[in-house]
Amino acid sequence: MCYMDYQEVIDKCQQLNEKYQIEEEKFYTVIDQLANTDLTTDQKLVASYQQLLQVVSNEIIVMEEMVDLQPTCQMGGCAFCCYFPIVINEMEAKMMKAAMNQFPEERKHALQKHFDSYYKTYKEQLSELDTVEDVNDDFKYSYKKKMLPCVMLDTEENKCLAYEIRPMPCRTYVNYITPKVCEENVMPKETISYEFLYQEYMGALNEFLQYLYEEEDTGMVTYPDDLYREDLLINWMKGVQLR
Secondary structure: OOOOOHHHHHHHHHHHHHHOOOOHHHHHHHHHHHHOOOOOHHHHHHHHHHHHHHHHHHHHHHHHHHHOOOOOOOOOOOOHHHHOOOEEEHHHHHHHHHHHOOOOHHHHHHHHHHHHHHHHHOHHHHHOOOOOOOOOHHHHHHHHHOOOOOOOEEOOOOEEOOHHHOOHHHHHEEOOOOOHHHHHOOOOOOOEEOHHHHHHHHHHHHHHHHHHHHOOOOOOOOOOHHHHOEEEHHHHOOOOOOO
C-alpha cells in the first residue's frame, strides 16, 4: 500500500488552516436540545457527553474530507496509541462510568471481568502511577516505554472495549502516514492532533453544567470542582463496579 509522506500531511494541514473554521453552533445545539428534554439530569449529562464527542469525531471527518486525508490508525488492528497516558477530568470519568452502566448486561459483565483482570495483572506498574502531577513529554515518554496498555484495550484483539465513548485524547490523535512510525517510535513526531477541538467540546459541557447549576441540579457532577480534578484514566477506572 502507498502512504503519504510527512511533508504531504504538513501541506494538507496548512491547507486546513486556510479553509477550516469551527462552527460553534454544532456543539451548542447539542446542549440546547438536551436542556429542553424530559430526561433526568444524569441522562442529560451522559447524552451530552456522548453527543459532543460524536460532534468532535464528525468535525475531524469534515476536515479530512476537506483536504483528502485518510487515517491509517486502524489498519491491521493498530493500537500503538493505546499505550499513551490518557488524562481526563473527574466529570468526564463520571460520565464514562455512567455510559458504561447503560451498556447491555452481557457487555457490562465482560467489561467488568476485563477491569478486574487488568488491575490484578498490572498491579505493580499501576502502584507507581497513583499520584501524577504533571503529564509532560518526559512523563509521556517514560510511560509509553512501560508498554502499559489502556484499561479499555483488549490486548488480544487490539480493540477498544468502549470505543464509542472513548475520551477526547483518543479521538483527536491521528496518523496519516505509514503505521510503522508508531510501531518504531515511542513518541512519533509525524502524528497529528486535533486537540484544539477540546475548547469547543469542554466549553459546551461547561455551559450546560452552568445552566444545570442555576437550576440547582447538577446530578452526578459536583460543579465546578469535577472539571478541575484531573487524573489518568487508569486511575479513574480503578475500583469501578458496573451495576
